[in-house]
Amino acid sequence: MTGLSGPESARYAALLPGELKRVPLGALEAIYHLPSGLTHLIAEPMPDLLNAMTALAPGSAVTALGLHALIADRFVIEGDAPDESHERVIGQRLAELAELGLVQIVHPKAAPIAQQA
Amino acid sequence: MDDNTEPKDTLGDASRRTLLIGAVATSAVVSIRPALAQAAGSVLNCKIPVPERGKGMFIDATGTLVSPDTPGAFPPAPRDFTGEEVRQALQGRNLPGATREQSRAYLNYIRKLQNGQSGFTCYASLQMPRR
Numbered sequence: 001m002t003g004l005s006g007p008e009s010a011r012y013a014a015l016l017p018g019e020l021k022r023v024p025l026g027a028l029e030a031i032y033h034l035p036s037g038l039t040h041l042i043a044e045p046m047p048d049l050l051n052a053m054t055a056l057a058p059g060s061a062v063t064a065l066g067l068h069a070l071i072a073d074r075f076v077i078e079g080d081a082p083d084e085s086h087e088r089v090i091g092q093r094l095a096e097l098a099e100l101g102l103v104q105i106v107h108p109k110a111a112p113i114a115q116q117a
Numbered sequence: 118m119d120d121n122t123e124p125k126d127t128l129g130d131a132s133r134r135t136l137l138i139g140a141v142a143t144s145a146v147v148s149i150r151p152a153l154a155q156a157a158g159s160v161l162n163c164k165i166p167v168p169e170r171g172k173g174m175f176i177d178a179t180g181t182l183v184s185p186d187t188p189g190a191f192p193p194a195p196r197d198f199t200g201e202e203v204r205q206a207l208q209g210r211n212l213p214g215a216t217r218e219q220s221r222a223y224l225n226y227i228r229k230l231q232n233g234q235s236g237f238t239c240y241a242s243l244q245m246p247r248r
Contacts, residue, residue: 013232035238036163045138071136080139089138101241104232 011061011106012094014053020102022047033101040100048075049093053103061106064091164197165236167223178218180225191219200239203227207243 021032029047031040042050052070056062062070068087071077079089098105168174174182175190183190198212203224206212211220230237 033238036242038242045136048136074133075136076133078135078137078139084139086138093138101238106232 009063010091010095010098011063012053012067012098013059013061013104013106014050014056015102015104017054020050022050031102036101038100040102042102045093046097046102049090049097050102061104064088064094067094163200163236163239163242165200165203165227165230165239166197167194167226167236169235176222176226178222178225180222180227180229182226191215191222194223197236198223198227200243203240204243 019034021034023030023032024047025041028041028043031042031050032038033040048071049067052067053062055070065087068077068090077086079086094103095105097103168176168182173185175185175187175192177183177187177190185192194212195214198206202213206220206224211217212223215223227236227240230240232238
């Protein structure tokens with residue numbers, strides 16, 4: 001997929017409580033996104049990333065770096081390639097969640113809609 | 118027997134679960150679009166107020182909210198636009214009840230919507246790739 005915006009400096013926040021209905025389905029999780037009426041099936045690591053996001057204080061936002069720090073205590077994090085920066089990969093996952101509207105991107109410089117080539 | 122193969126991150130804490138964050142091993146997301154009948158009740162009928170209610174602001178040509186006495190600014194849209202109306206306007210049609218210039222100003226406002234603002238998720242869902 002092209003246009004996954006998300007410089008690692010981007011900040012993300014959880015949606016308001018009640019905007020997502022989450023149903024664990026074994027290895028997958030079904031998420032109903034109330035505002036759009038769309039249902040998404042997500043797999044590891046998305047549910048755990050969302051859990052960490054919803055555990056944030058209301059109204060607060062994190063960068064990929066911050067989220068990595070939050071989950072590093074609880075998980076042994078593994079990427080695809082050993083030389084890959086985990087923070088960077090988490091940034092990509094966050095950008096994907098944001099593209100679906102499952103987390104909010106909080107970017108001071110506007111243009112929240114992915115528009116770059 | 119495999120005791121000392123690959124100590125993960127040298128932080129091997131038995132209480133921690135392994136989390137695979139890569140895109141290769143996991144297929145992270147599948148989106149289920151509602152069938153057509155349901156879509157009519159969701160994305161295409163979702164509402165985008167221009168601007169958000171109760172602000173009493175006008176909208177200038179760039180889509181910025183300005184005070185009502187600003188020359189050339191347009192009054193707020195009398196009703197919310199639906200996702201479908203905005204989708205058609207993005208393809209070149211005017212928004213209902215709006216002139217060409219007005220429509221352009223409203224669309225510029227909609228393009229600037231940020232998360233947390235009313236209508237954002239509706240607009241964002243119009244942007245999502247259809248596959």
